[in-house]
Amino acid sequence: MLDANLKQQLDTYLQNIVNPIEVSVSVDDSPKAKELKELATEIAGLSSKISMTEASDKRSPSMAIAPAGQEPRVRFAGIPMGHEFTSLVLALLQAGGHPSKADPALLEQVRNLEGEFHFETYISLSCQNCPDVVQALNLMATLNPNITHVMIDGALFQDEVDERQVMAVPSVYLNGQHFGQGRMTLAEIVNKVDSGAAHRKAAELNEKAPYDVLIVGGGPAGAAAAIYAARKGIRTGLVAERFGGQVMDTVGIENFISVPYTEGPKLVASLEQHVKDYDVDVMTEQKAAKLNSGELVELTLESGATLSSRSVILATGARWREMNVPGEQEYRGKGVAYCPHCDGPLFKGKRVAVIGGGNSGIEAAIDLAGIVEHVTVLEFGDSLRADEVLQRKARSLSNVEIIMNAQTTEVRGDGKKVVGLTYTDRATGESKPVDVAGIFVQIGLVPNTEWLKGSDLKLSKHGEIEIDTRGATSMPGVFAAGDVTTVPFKQIIIAMGAGSTAALGAFDHLIRTPAPAAIQAAKAHAEAESA
Incomplete structure (x- = not known):
């Protein structure tokens, strides 16, 4: 089932298991069930801390993973290979006590969730968006005994797909009701089930001190802008709905100079880690709603929170263009x-x-x-x-x-x-x-600028933000980069260069513009306290 190279990699990962775990399989006489049992047997043979048993489940073939002696809360209905192999590896490690690298505050929020949450996620093994959702829900089930999750391969359980009219993946059900569709991060899922999370987060954001540079957008342009700004030693923030933007939905990338081939999610993971290597205040699951320019540029979010900064870089990217014909919205996700x-x-x-x-x-x-x-x-x-x-x-x-x-x-x-x-x-x-x-x-693509219409920012007839050679817009202190702008070619590497240009343009603006009195006073106060 596993080739020698994959088996060697898995063996290395499984060395991180701390506590004994049990893998239970539910199989029938189908060829796929035989494959799953072979996979489970090979996994159990790689570590003395993994035991394998057979059990009955309503879906066959399926595999359940749990700490030894506990009732399983994480299941894979199907064979978790392809893009889901990483989900399988993480489930094994987490069940065995290996800690997650997710934000500790977010993990604690999961542990404190009250109520019964039974998640089901329909996926396809070729879907690059699905593993993020599967891994987030598996982690939640591992952390909280009131949460269960099963990944279901839609191609293998076609009857369920037809019965529930699942026509897009990932498609998530909670307690039998449709919960969400498409890529979702751990934070997005947790905040959706935790009703008070949005209000708490908005209050927290309102308390943020003004930034020197605030980047709006977490794609290649936004990431490059954040890195270049932070390297200048100035207070840098990045706010976005999700990290990665359209690149997260890109499968093969063959024209990223010096890298013959990579995939969108892999590139995004590297971008995010690079940003986090610097002193950048990253705020995700937030959507921009309004921009106002004054002594400070103010960004109002849909949550009601307001952030302020001496300069802003807009890198909100673009999204798939729709046909805008009758029936398109009605049957979105249904064909x-x-x-x-x-x-x-x-x-x-x-x-x-x-x-x-x-x-x-x-x-x-x-x-x-x-x-x-x-x-x-x-x-x-x-x-x-x-x-x-x-x-x-x-x-x-x-x-x-x-x-x-x-x-x-x-x-x-x-x-x-x-x-x-x-x-x-x-x-x-x-x-x-x-x-x-x-x-x-x-x-094609359409720029994400609807929220800017009616502002003082100049847009092209196509809705793109007009910029000059330094990334400056028509609004003082506001810069822009990437697919959201009038840049003629929408490419990842061009967006990165544009983000860097905008950050350097913003820095040049800052050194030539006196800081507002309020910021000068705040810095003087901070320096006095640290002296």
Whole structure:
């Protein structure tokens, strides 16, 4: 089951187990059950502190992990390989007493949660977003005896997927009711079940002293800006909904100079660790709502908290562009999807459509063609915009059809899930239906600037923040970087360079602008107390 290299890596990790653990498997006569039992046997053979037993569970094949002598609270329904292998390793280590590296305050918050929380997460093994959710919920179940969690491979338990109409992963259920969908961090999940967390956090943020530089956004541009600002020895803060931005949803990265190949989540983990190596006040799970410029720039958050700073760098990035046609929002997550790598396996053997003929659209069609019955690509223009090598590959696939001059006008559904779409042939004006179970939208990005409309900040006709060569915007003391700006090329490495430029621009602004009297007085007071 495990090759020699993987077995050696796992053996090294398992040396960190402190206390005995028990792995119990529930199997039937299926080939997958045989694979799972083989995996569990190999794991148990790598450590004297791991024992294996067989037990009955409502889902087979499945594997439960628990400290020896305790009732299991962490389960894997399916074979936790692929992207979920790390989830398995962490579950083994945590059950064996190896401490988590998560924020101690957050871990204590999990331990103090009251009530019964039974989580179920439907995943696909090719989903790069799923492990974050699985690992967060497994950790919660390990820490709190009132919490249980089971990971369910949607491709293996198709009947459940169909019954619950799961058409996007990760999809999380709490006590039998739908809880959330898509990537969620440990903090996001905990704060969602802890009703008083948001109010406590807002009060805490309101007490923060003014920053010299406050970065809004945690993607490549925001991370680079934070590092460059902190290296100048100035008070630096970073506030974001989540760390990583769009890069967290990127699978293969092959053009990051000096690194032949990496993956989005791996790059984001490195970025986050690099930022944390410096004195940067990182505040996540916070969404910007309003920006005001005065003696200090004030940032109001949706939570009601307000942060202030002598300068601000906006790096809020962009998100997938939507079609904005009837039915799209109604069936979002019910057949309308934006991540073919995550949700493709849920449409195994079915007919799907890809909207968009650029690189992302044609790459999605190629990937999906190996999973689904048939892929229909709809391109608005009269020619594809994808690289020629991708076009040749797509056209060589017998189950890929490409339609030009196709304007999607409607997503059709039966009230529960997508059943098709309607498009207009732009050459003839004829309206035509396409029967599909899934629609993957790949038509580019839109900047995250809605919250800035109505402010004094100048935006382009496309909603991007206009900047000069130093990253400065039309608002004094406010800079911007990355995909949210008018920079012509939306690339990770360009965003990093732009973030660095904005940080240097902000620092240059600070050394040429006298600090407000309130900040000067506060610094003098702090210096007097430390003397």
